[in-house]
Amino acid sequence: MSDGFREGLMSPDQAAELINTGRALSIAGDRDLLLQLPSGNWIGGTTPYFVASEGGLCSRKQVYVQCLYGIDASISNYDGDHLPHVLEDAPEHGYSIIILPAGSRVLEDYARYAPTYFDMFIKPIAGWVSGVHVDELGQASAAVVDGRTGELFTDRAVVQHVRVPEHESVAVHTVNLFEAGDGPELEFAATGFSAEDCLIDGRPGNLADTVQSSGIDSRWPLVADYCGALVNVSVQSVDPQTRAVRFYAPVFEGVRYRFARPVGNYPEAFLAAMPEEPGEILFSCNCILNYLHSNLEGRRTAQLTGPITFGEVAYQLLNQTAVYLTLERD
Structure with missing residues (x-):
């Protein structure tokens, strides 16, 4: 929702012009490009991957700018x-957009403890995990x-x-293709x-050995x-x-997991799952694994555009999920 202001994929010079209007912004792009931008009311995160209105792409010459709708906004x-105090700082009537760096201790803390934070699941919070080009994993820092x-x-x-008018509210949504499959039940110490x-169907075993010996496709999380919500944990590597x-x-102690049921045609299934009429979207992002496995380069994802991310936040940390916020009017 841009209120007449352009948002989407743009050059650093165009982004600078928008920053200078004073708008509250969330900006995604290559590290060098973000460091070129002027100071202002914006937050940013590193990623060279995006889904724009014209389709998915990887670019180190452009940034993706999202204008955040509201009465006023503050950065922390x-x-x-x-x-743990993040939502204590949030407005009573509004929403928060958070960006966390991949591979960081602060991301690990959020992943482990966010469900216990004060006002979690009461005040809307969504966002994403910044990353690097997949060719630079393990070499560059998000x-x-x-x-x-x-x-x-x-x-x-x-x-x-971000604060919104009292007659409006914000809802957090996810798009998740996956459900638990029929394979072994996994529990971690x-x-x-x-x-x-880990425990594999109640018996001690090694997860990497099981993945390899069973031919499990690690594309499936x-x-x-x-507590009633299906949450994915995606595999980064099997050594x-x-x-x-x-x-x-993170996988959590005491929680029982199964590998997801295979999706027959991942690209088509993912595009079919996109909401056709999601309402007034305030923010959206999508996972790098959906981008890679669904071959989203050059392909559109309905109205859900924005950064391609290395983890998504819809209250808690998610994987292989699209996240979006909508504006609801009373």
Whole structure:
């Protein structure tokens, strides 16, 4: 929702013009481009991947700008110690957009503890995990930017807290293709972003060995029921030498998981799942794994445009999910 202001994919010079209007913005792009932008009321995160109105693409020459609708907005950045207060700072009537850097301790803290934060699931919060080009995984660091000062962080979260009129409210939505399959039930002894040994149908075993010996397609995430909501945990890598599996989000101790039921035609299924009439969209983002596995380059995803991300936030951290916010009027 742009109120007449252009938003979407643009050059750094065009983004600078929009920043200078004073609008509250969320901006995604290559690190060097974000550091060129003037100070203002914006937050940013690193990613070269986007889905624009013309389709999905990878670009290191353009940024994706989202104008955040509201009466007013304020920016905060949080380290791990202060992150639990994120929604205490949020308006009573509005929403928050959060960006966290991939591979950071602050992301791990959010992933583990966000469901316990004060006002969580009461005040709307959505957002994304910044990343790098997939060819640079393990070499470059994801980052976020506090646009007030232009300062770049690799281990802090940046947040836009936005207030909306009292007769309006904001709803958080997700698009998730996956449900638990019929394979073995998995249970982990500790919460974390990696796992080796675990319980497999109640018996001790090694997850990496099971993935390899069973021919499990690691495109399909682990799925668990978190208090009635199906939540994905995507596989980042399976290392046969260390016999370890790394994830894009943590698996939790005491939660039972199964690998997702295979999706017959991933690209078509994902595009078919996009909402045709989602309402007035305030913000949206989509997962890098959906982008890669659904071959979204050059393809449109209805009205859901925005950054392609390395994790998504719809209250808690999600994987392989599209997230969007809509404006609701009383």
